[in-house]
Amino acid sequence: GENVEQHPSTLSVQEGDSAVIKCTYSDSASNYFPWYKQELGKGPQLIIDIRSNVGEKKDQRIAVTLNKTAKHFSLHITETQPEDSAVYFCAASNFGNEKLTFGTGTRLTIIP
Amino acid sequence: EADIYQTPRYLVIGTGKKITLECSQTMGHDKMYWYQQDPGMELHLIHYSYGVNSTEKGDLSSESTVSRIRTEHFPLTLESARPSHTSQYLCASTDLGGRQETQYFGPGTRLLVL
Numbered sequence: 001g002e003n004v005e006q007h008p009s010t011l012s013v014q015e016g017d018s019a020v021i022k023c024t025y026s027d028s029a030s031n032y033f034p035w036y037k038q039e040l041g042k043g044p045q046l047i048i049d050i051r052s053n054v055g056e057k058k059d060q061r062i063a064v065t066l067n068k069t070a071k072h073f074s075l076h077i078t079e080t081q082p083e084d085s086a087v088y089f090c091a092a093s094n095f096g097n098e099k100l101t102f103g104t105g106t107r108l109t110i111i112p
Numbered sequence: 113e114a115d116i117y118q119t120p121r122y123l124v125i126g127t128g129k130k131i132t133l134e135c136s137q138t139m140g141h142d143k144m145y146w147y148q149q150d151p152g153m154e155l156h157l158i159h160y161s162y163g164v165n166s167t168e169k170g171d172l173s174s175e176s177t178v179s180r181i182r183t184e185h186f187p188l189t190l191e192s193a194r195p196s197h198t199s200q201y202l203c204a205s206t207d208l209g210g211r212q213e214t215q216y217f218g219p220g221t222r223l224l225v226l
Contacts, residue, residue, distance in 0.1 A: 034214065043202050043217030043218050046215075049214070087153055104153065105153035105155075
């Protein structure tokens with residue numbers, strides 16, 4: 001089955017700086033890669049996703065890049081703000097499987 | 113924000129009690145999921161359902177059971193709660209007819225078994 005590794009497990013960045021979280025996956029058949037943000041006391045919420053037919057996707061301050069050959073994908077957050085502090089999860093799935101395999105999470109703290 | 117609801121949000125019970133965690137969604141989604149989230153944050157799939165009268169076990173073995181009698185409702189039951197069941201339980205759903213892969217999560221139920 002699929003295995004997703006996520007690094008780092010904790011990340012602290014100064015407000016205004018950029019944050020990068022990286023994930024690797026094992027199943028070359030995986031073709032859908034979402035990122036979720038979980039704030040304290042809430043369930044995870046989808047913030048951005050990418051399919052295997054594109055290498056990069058951007059939505060305002062967040063972007064995701066995908067390297068299919070190396071089987072890794074990354075979340076980039078620019079101009080970080082205090083409200084970006086949360087736990088971030090990457091995930092991978094094979095279209096039609098409808099089961100997501102999640103990474104172990106990254107606790108991001110933005111230092112004012 | 114997704115229309116998926118979980119009750120109760122917090123529950124403290126004694127060992128041996130039977131409990132049911134409720135999950136409802138108003139989006140008409142076919143597939144629903146239950147995850148257990150441990151203190152280390154990792155999400156473990158414990159049950160899922162493709163639709164009414166369908167239930168499947170997930171990747172993590174669980175002593176809980178689920179039922180799917182109505183599309184919108186996917187309750188999880190523990191017949192005899194133990195301290196090892198202390199965790200956060202997250203419900204999610206997916207629209208099989210739309211963006212099949214996107215899972216929408218509820219706010220979670222934080223369970224403490226004494």
